[in-house]
Structures are given as C-alpha cells and as structure tokens.
Amino acid sequence: MSRQINLHILSPLSVEARAGLLKRSEADLGPFIAKVRPIIEAVRDGGDAALARFAREFDKSPVEPDAIAATTRDFDDAFDALDDEMIEVLKFSSDNVRRFHEAQMPEEMWLKEMHPGVYAGDRVVPIDSVACYVPRGKGSFPSVVMMTAIPAVVAGVPKPIIITPPGPDGKIDAATLVAARLAGVERVYKCGGAQGVAAVAYGTETVPRCLKIVGPGSPWVVAAKQVLADRIDPGIPAGPSESIILADETANGRVSALDLLIEAEHGSDSSAYLVTSAREVAEAARAAIPDFWKEMSEQRVQFSADVLCGPRGGIVLADSMDEAIAFVNDYAPEHLEIQAKDPHQYLGSIRNAGEILMGEHTPVAIGNFVLGPNAVLPTNGAARTRSPLSVFDYTKRISVGYVTKAGYDRVAPYARKFARYEGFDAHGNALSPMRDEAFGSGGS
Structure with a gap:
C-alpha cells in the first residue's frame, strides 16, 4: 500500500490550517472522560476485585484479586529471565539517570538575612507518597521506570510505588521489575489505565493511596488523572x-x-x-x-x-x-x-x-x-x-522565617501599616504596642 508522507508548506497556510498542525490527540478528552468515570467508580467501590476484573477485560490478563502486588519471587524470576547484557544496559542507564538527578537536588534548607535580625528562606522536604505510572499497552518501558522511580528515590520519597498493566501471562514485564529494583523500588502493582489511576487515588486492599501520580500514559490515563485531580496530584501532563x-x-x-x-x-x-x-x-x-x-x-x-x-x-x-x-x-x-x-x-x-x-x-x-x-x-x-519531570516534582518547599526582636522593631511598622490599609484589625493589633504589653513591660 502506498503511503504519502505529509508535506505542509507553512507560509500559505490559513490561521485555521496552521492551528490544526498544532493539535494533539489528547486535545479533546471529552469522550474519554465520559468512559473513565464508571471505571473509576468501580475501583473506588470494588477495590482489588475491580482491578482484577479490568485486567481480564482490558489487558486480557488473568490477574486474581490476591495477586496484584509483585512478590520477591517475581523480582528474582525477572532477573533470571533477562539476559546479562540487558541487565548491564539497565544498570548503565540507571546510573546516568541517578547521577543527573542527584546533581539536580536543591539544598535541604537555606536562609537569607533580609535585614539585620530578619531571616527568610526555604526548607525542601519530599512528598510522602508518589505513584509512578509505567505504560505497557504498546510495548514495555523499563526506561519509564528509571525516569519516574529514580528521582523519587533520590528526592527521598519514603513510599514510592510503581503501577503498570500486566501482560497476557498475568505477569509484570521482566525488565520493568529489574529496573524497579535497580531504582530501589520493590512495591510494584499490576494495574494500569484509568483503573490504575483510580487505585492510587482511592487506595484498595492492596494498592496504597498516594498523594501524587507521575508518568506518561494514554488518553485514558490522562482523562482519569483529570477527573481525579481533586483526589490526587496528577503531575505534569504526560x-x-x-x-x-x-x-x-x-x-x-x-x-x-x-x-x-x-x-x-x-x-x-x-x-x-x-x-x-x-x-x-x-x-x-x-x-x-x-x-x-x-x-x-x-x-x-x-x-x-x-x-x-x-x-x-x-x-x-x-x-x-x-x-x-x-x-x-x-x-x-x-x-x-x-x-x-x-x-x-x-x-x-x-x-x-x-x-x-x-x-x-x-x-x-x-x-x-x-x-x-x-x-x-x-x-x-x-x-x-x-x-520536565525532576526531583522537584517529588519534593515541596516550606517557607521558613525567623525574626529577632531587633529585626521585629525594624519591619513591624511596615507590616502594621499594610494591615491597617487592608482593614485587618487583628493583623494590625499583633504588630502594635499591644504586643509589648502582652509580653509584659518592655516586651522580651
């Protein structure tokens, strides 16, 4: 069959035609959003049983409700199944990804003296729990494991997990499990698509609820992230x-x-x-x-x-x-x-x-x-x-401030004027002589 590669001459294109070249397949998620809602509700209500049912229905994979989590044996078998050369490739690639993200890590805390006795800065802490989504529908992607799980570990996330669709044999792709262990993540679950996103948004008997999900996926995954954005941080659009x-x-x-x-x-x-x-x-x-x-x-x-x-x-x-x-x-x-x-x-x-x-x-x-x-x-x-996804997606900044008595005396009048202008009585009172009176004569 003859295939004609598109050739678009840019300058004569109308505004509408040029705009058409900019559209992606995920631009209109409406039909997918309608379809993912019942899937999400089923997982919310049915937990592991719903995940197993959708694995059979969508992935054609014989997964049982009590076999959603990867076992230690699964990891060991994956190393045995993969040839030594591929394991070496995964080690080489993982090392480069780890070194890059280690260099990317910000300092844990900084404080700057804004004025004498007035300090402000940031403290960087990891997010408590993150789910890394690894697609499988059009192949297997251990590279996505590296890109999502390694920065999570580098950033110090205490409970990173991986979710991924199971294969027709009911198992997780061997290279995915090897890459996960090399990354330092051994909590891997057989659930993909909209049902996987729902599982980490609500939690099931086996899959823990997470605060955030990262990683690329199909329009089904993107639509589920959008629907569940009030339950779980969907991360960057991927x-x-x-x-x-x-x-x-x-x-x-x-x-x-x-x-x-x-x-x-x-x-x-x-x-x-x-x-x-x-x-x-x-x-x-x-x-x-x-x-x-x-x-x-x-x-x-x-x-x-x-x-x-x-x-x-x-x-x-x-x-x-x-x-x-x-x-x-x-x-x-x-x-x-x-x-x-x-x-x-x-x-x-x-x-x-x-x-x-x-x-x-x-x-x-x-x-x-x-x-x-x-x-x-x-x-x-x-x-x-x-x-791009980075260690910053697995951490959050907490603002830190510290003001001494001398610093307070310097900046409080400015803040008090601001408070009065905006009509906040308690704000202004907290910055007035009433504060010294509350401490006692002369303050402290």
Whole structure:
C-alpha cells in the first residue's frame, strides 16, 4: 500500500490550517472522560476485585484479586529471565539517570538575612507518597521506570510505588521489575489505565493511596488523572509522544528522517514533525522514510505511517529558519532535536520545548534511554509553562522565617501599616504596642 508522507508548506497556510498542525490527540478528552468515570467508580467501590476484573477485560490478563502486588519471587524470576547484557544496559542507564538527578537536588534548607535580625528562606522536604505510572499497552518501558522511580528515590520519597498493566501471562514485564529494583523500588502493582489511576487515588486492599501520580500514559490515563485531580496530584501532563526535528540547510535529510520516526513509532496517537527551511532536506527526508520502514516491524511502520501521513505529523517546510523556529515555539514540543552543523546558534531562540537535543549525534533515542536528563516531559503544549519531570516534582518547599526582636522593631511598622490599609484589625493589633504589653513591660 502506498503511503504519502505529509508535506505542509507553512507560509500559505490559513490561521485555521496552521492551528490544526498544532493539535494533539489528547486535545479533546471529552469522550474519554465520559468512559473513565464508571471505571473509576468501580475501583473506588470494588477495590482489588475491580482491578482484577479490568485486567481480564482490558489487558486480557488473568490477574486474581490476591495477586496484584509483585512478590520477591517475581523480582528474582525477572532477573533470571533477562539476559546479562540487558541487565548491564539497565544498570548503565540507571546510573546516568541517578547521577543527573542527584546533581539536580536543591539544598535541604537555606536562609537569607533580609535585614539585620530578619531571616527568610526555604526548607525542601519530599512528598510522602508518589505513584509512578509505567505504560505497557504498546510495548514495555523499563526506561519509564528509571525516569519516574529514580528521582523519587533520590528526592527521598519514603513510599514510592510503581503501577503498570500486566501482560497476557498475568505477569509484570521482566525488565520493568529489574529496573524497579535497580531504582530501589520493590512495591510494584499490576494495574494500569484509568483503573490504575483510580487505585492510587482511592487506595484498595492492596494498592496504597498516594498523594501524587507521575508518568506518561494514554488518553485514558490522562482523562482519569483529570477527573481525579481533586483526589490526587496528577503531575505534569504526560500524554502520547510528540517530537519536532528542527533542521537547517546544513542537516542531512536522511538522518532527519531516521530521527523523525523515533517518536512517530510510539503509537497512532503520537505527533511528529520535521520542520525545516531547506527544501532539499525536506525532499531527502521524505524520500528516505520508505527505505527505513523496510527495517521496522509491521506494527511500528503502521504506527509511524498513521502519524506522518495523518493529521498530526509529516514535514513542515518554512520560508526561513525564523519562521521554522516560530512554529516550534508555538507548538511547544515534548522532544525537540536541532539538526545543524552549528545547533548552538538556534538554542537561544527556543523558548518552548520539554527538552532540546542538539546536533546530529543526539537523537531523541539517546535522551529517552541513557543521557541522564528526565525523558518524562510535558506534552500537548504544556512545555510553554511546565518543565520536565525532576526531583522537584517529588519534593515541596516550606517557607521558613525567623525574626529577632531587633529585626521585629525594624519591619513591624511596615507590616502594621499594610494591615491597617487592608482593614485587618487583628493583623494590625499583633504588630502594635499591644504586643509589648502582652509580653509584659518592655516586651522580651
């Protein structure tokens, strides 16, 4: 079957057509929200029994209500099942992710003397409980275990857990369990989709309730997070994969095509564009993709073809790199590659992206697995205001203040004036001579 890769000429597009290129599959969650509500209610009311029923119904997995938690034997069997080379890969990648996030950790507490005797600062503490969501519907993703569980452990979360859909054999993916143990997390549960989100939002007989959930997922997962946002912190928006390859005239079109397929192969709901000002690069990439498809499985070809020939992907040809960069900033992609002999010249112009990977030798696949920075990134344009998953998502800041008597005498008159102006009597009284009287003659 002939597949025609989309080629969008940017400058003549209408406002509506250009806006259409910016849409993602998760933009309209309405139909999913309606469908996840009964699933959520069933888990809230039925607990483990509902999780087992949905595992059989949705995952085609024979899970029993008393076998939702991974056992020590499951972990040991996973190490036996995985070949030594893959275990070494997971160790190498996990070490890089851990080192990056350890370097990212803020100091536990700081205080700054604002005025003599007046101190203010922050104390950083970990969140008590976090659930890491690891998808499985379109493959197995031990990389997501690393990216979600390792920063949780580094940040000091006392009770991090992992939830993930079970496979057709009723088991958790072996590499997922190995990556979890390497991360330092051994509380792993067989529940995915909207039912998994509901399980950690309400808690079941087996799955503990958590304060926050992190990690990417399908529109079902994203919709469940939205519905349950009053029960559990949904974390950064992390929906279906998306990427932009930004290439100038010095880029190699075949390399651009190779990297364009990386995120496009995740699923038919992904989004992927090559954005370039060079027609030669665009044409070379468009011609090369069918060659690369010959080296991919039928499923991955279908996924990437659905994206690159459908409404959320293809090649975008701009009149100039300024126009190309403007499109990138409007799109705010999850992943951005800059392919150019001198990628640094464009770095300062990029304002909106989950991550920026520079140069011909930094494909998204390097960032996804081994580079170290987190690959769980904001999607659906959220990169305009949100950041990659990090240790900061597993911690919270508590403001700290300390004022001596001398400092109080310096700043209280200002605060008292503020209180009077805003009409707060008790505020003003607490800063008036009544305070000294309360302490006793002359205060203390």
